[in-house]
Amino acid sequence: MDATSHSFKRNVHARLGDEALQANLRRFGGGFADRRRDAVGRVDDFEALRDRASEIRAEVLTHLDHWLLAFEAEATRRGTAVHWAETGAEANQILLGIARAAGVQRVIKSKSMVSEESGLNAVLGAAGIEVTETDLGEYILQLADEPPSHIIAPAIHKSRDEVSALFAEHHGTPLTRDIPALCEEARQHLRPRFLQADMGVSGGNFLIAETGSVAIVTNEGNGRMVTTLPRVHVAITGIEKVLPTLDDLSAILRVLPRSATGQDITNYVSVLTGTRDAGADDGPEQNHVILVDNGRSRLLGGALHDALRCIRCGACMNHCPVYQNIGGHAYGWVYPGPIGAILTPAFLGLEKALDLPQASTLCAACEVVCPVRIPLPELMRTLREQEMEQGLRPWHERLSIRLWRWLALHPALYAVATRWGIRVLRWLAGKDGQVHRLPGLDGWTEGRDMPAPQGSTFRDQWRTQLAAREAQGKARAAATPVAMAAAGAARSKAP
Amino acid sequence: MSTARDRILARVRSGLGTRAGEVPDRPVRSPAPLARPVHDRVTDFRQRAESLQSTVDHVDEMDAVPLAVARYLAGLPPVTNGMVVWPELAALDWAGAGLAVEARSALSADQVGITGVCCAIAETGTLLLDSGPGHSATASLLPETHIAVVPVAVILERMEEAFAQVLARRGELPRAVNFISGPSRTADIEQTIVIGAHGPRRVHIVLVG
Numbered sequence: 010m011d012a013t014s015h016s017f018k019r020n021v022h023a024r025l026g027d028e029a030l031q032a033n034l035r036r037f038g039g040g041f042a043d044r045r046r047d048a049v050g051r052v053d054d055f056e057a058l059r060d061r062a063s064e065i066r067a068e069v070l071t072h073l074d075h076w077l078l079a080f081e082a083e084a085t086r087r088g089t090a091v092h093w094a095e096t097g098a099e100a101n102q103i104l105l106g107i108a109r110a111a112g113v114q115r116v117i118k119s120k121s122m123v124s125e126e127s128g129l130n131a132v133l134g135a136a137g138i139e140v141t142e143t144d145l146g147e148y149i150l151q152l153a154d155e156p157p158s159h160i161i162a163p164a165i166h167k168s169r170d171e172v173s174a175l176f177a178e179h180h181g182t183p184l185t186r187d188i189p190a191l192c193e194e195a196r197q198h199l200r201p202r203f204l205q206a207d208m209g210v211s212g213g214n215f216l217i218a219e220t221g222s223v224a225i226v227t228n229e230g231n232g233r234m235v236t237t238l239p240r241v242h243v244a245i246t247g248i249e250k251v252l253p254t255l256d257d258l259s260a261i262l263r264v265l266p267r268s269a270t271g272q273d274i275t276n277y278v279s280v281l282t283g284t285r286d287a288g289a290d291d292g293p294e295q296n297h298v299i300l301v302d303n304g305r306s307r308l309l310g311g312a313l314h315d316a317l318r319c320i321r322c323g324a325c326m327n328h329c330p331v332y333q334n335i336g337g338h339a340y341g342w343v344y345p346g347p348i349g350a351i352l353t354p355a356f357l358g359l360e361k362a363l364d365l366p367q368a369s370t371l372c373a374a375c376e377v378v379c380p381v382r383i384p385l386p387e388l389m390r391t392l393r394e395q396e397m398e399q400g401l402r403p404w405h406e407r408l409s410i411r412l413w414r415w416l417a418l419h420p421a422l423y424a425v426a427t428r429w430g431i432r433v434l435r436w437l438a439g440k441d442g443q444v445h446r447l448p449g450l451d452g453w454t455e456g457r458d459m460p461a462p463q464g465s466t467f468r469d470q471w472r473t474q475l476a477a478r479e480a481q482g483k484a485r486a487a488a489t490p491v492a493m494a495a496a497g498a499a500r501s502k503a504p
Numbered sequence: 505m506s507t508a509r510d511r512i513l514a515r516v517r518s519g520l521g522t523r524a525g526e527v528p529d530r531p532v533r534s535p536a537p538l539a540r541p542v543h544d545r546v547t548d549f550r551q552r553a554e555s556l557q558s559t560v561d562h563v564d565e566m567d568a569v570p571l572a573v574a575r576y577l578a579g580l581p582p583v584t585n586g587m588v589v590w591p592e593l594a595a596l597d598w599a600g601a602g603l604a605v606e607a608r609s610a611l612s613a614d615q616v617g618i619t620g621v622c623c624a625i626a627e628t629g630t631l632l633l634d635s636g637p638g639h640s641a642t643a644s645l646l647p648e649t650h651i652a653v654v655p656v657a658v659i660l661e662r663m664e665e666a667f668a669q670v671l672a673r674r675g676e677l678p679r680a681v682n683f684i685s686g687p688s689r690t691a692d693i694e695q696t697i698v699i700g701a702h703g704p705r706r707v708h709i710v711l712v713g
């Protein structure tokens with residue numbers, strides 16, 4: 010996928026001014042947080058479940074090489090072909106090779122974020138292979154020719170009217186505002202595609218090392234169709250997705266759906282191993298897994314290592330005030346929200362996504378909900394530091410921080426400067442006490458006023474209060490010396 | 505010439521400081537905590553399955569299943585297209601209940617798929633269906649109505665036990681282990697939950713015993 014993360018500020022500007030998008034974000038964004046809260050409320054001890062999930066993911070990462078090889082060995086023994094791809098482009102070529110060798114003409118896909126990273130659909134399309142996305146959200150976006158704006162609700166930025174208009178255009182059906190009717194239309198339209206496809210491409214939520222299986226979690230049932238009906242099934246997923254055992258999968262599944270959609274369990278959890286069972290009449294004849302690195306291995310053992318624990322639940326974006334206001338597209342690549350603000354610079358290069366780690370107030374709502382306890386704000390802070398160290402921030406920002414540092418190291422000057430600062434801000438604010446426009450920093454005052462500082466500086470106030478307290482203390486001591494001495498004596502007698 | 509596999513593994517190892525052949529020592533753990541305690545397997549299973557929009561009936565013995573299914577179907581629009589059943593259930597007296605069932609895997613046009621289960625999970629109200637000869641995965645996927653026959657003896661507490669059960673029965677995992685928790689659904693348009701996405705619109709569970 011082509012990234013526009015480098016022009017984050019411009020993206021944000023466009024999104025904030027897009028009234029339709031703003032209305033959609035306001036109407037559909039909040040539901041996730043409520044549903045998660047209710048689901049967590051039904052659990053005895055959700056924190057214990059999070060602990061277990063975090064431990065498992067952390068353990069896997071510390072010996073990722075071992076678990077990948079264990080997965081590969083068992084998957085191969087069960088008849089799955091395991092492929093390794095260093096980049097997204099390599100993954101696309103591997104998949105194209107499999108499709109060509111098997112004479113594939115029609116591909117159906119269930120949701121795969123890794124295939125968004127690699128831009129798979131365009132490559133298959135260019136090779137003359139018809140690709141159909143079957144997750145309803147992804148299908149809508151395929152018609153609209155847009156990337157997903159959320160990792161679990163890809164079309165959350167679209168209203169029913171926009172969906173209806175797309176369907177009318179592509180299916181030739183009348184407009185409707187009835188959401189179940191729109192879903193039914195997609196079902197009717199996609200059913201024949203499921204039946205005709207020769208290849209199913211899925212993501213893989215997890216890889217299970219002990220059994221060589223791919224685990225897929227879906228609600229719509231499209232994931233089951235994609236992995237059951239066509240004669241070839243290819244799962245494409247990141248190298249970090251391994252879990253050692255089926256018990257680990259069970260433990261992780263106690264937090265994933267609850268954190269994602271607020272469901273106690275996702276409708277379908279499919280654990281797929283090898284090819285069609287001997288004597289069975291459904292299931293694919295060929296099964297492939299493509300393990301994609303695409304920047305992940307570089308993070309291991311480094312400052313961003315913990316980001317690879319991510320199980321892609323989407324909770325961090327569902328609870329992020331920045332994401333809720335700008336939507337997913339502004340982030341400019343596959344993964345939006347707090348985790349995207351880390352993965353995008355990590356995978357694409359810091360210089361390509363400079364503003365993403367800055368796109369946070371560090372309120373830590375993401376960290377509070379992350380089911381695998383990724384310290385997201387800390388990782389964003391790390392990236393900010395790296396930007397500074399590598400001289401990647403704009404000159405005026407670097408200059409102002411240097412100025413501030415110099416000032417902070419000279420307390421006397423600092424006191425004078427803050428005293429003057431207050432005066433200037435008060436003067437700028439005028440009579441109503443609100444600064445409407447800050448010259449040079451208009452971004453801050455564009456959408457809101459800034460209240461002018463009241464009273465004196467903190468240090469001045471501190472000094473005044475300290476002096477007052479000392480004076481009071483002295484006065485009291487002078488007034489009742491006998492009583493105070495008696496009280497002290499009584500205290501020292503206590504056992 | 506080194507392969508992509510070699511290079512990826514080399515980067516992984518250099519990042520982690522691990523060596524080829526090193527086997528991690530995983531701590532032995534007590535079973536993971538349950539999300540919700542299970543007091544009574546049957547009652548909890550039933551209640552949680554219903555909260556996932558499955559419907560549940562309960563009969564005393566296997567022979568009563570066809571009539572229970574007929575009762576349930578009588579409340580739905582008439583079945584004009586195929587009704588398929590897993591072969592292991594074909595011997596029940598379906599004709600006696602007025603139902604014309606066929607023991608085969610499902611086609612897209614079939615309206616009802618009747619299956620057994622490998623086991624069920626009380627913690628979440630979930631069914632587990634394993635693929636294999638006679639266990640057509642399409643029967644629980646393509647028809648609009650999926651009816652699952654669940655002997656109460658196979659209701660287990662948790663997913664870990666369910667996996668152990670499959671492994672005990674089959675020796676190794678079959679192609680597909682499908683955990684099914686209610687009818688298919690989507691919330692992809694305006695976050696509005698709609699039941700009946702690509703899979704069944706109805707899941708009806710007949711408990712037996």
Ligand code: SF4
Binds near residue numbers: 318320323325381383
């Ligand atoms: S970072 Fe945590 S909260 Fe965000 S998607 Fe990943 S697992 Fe979920």
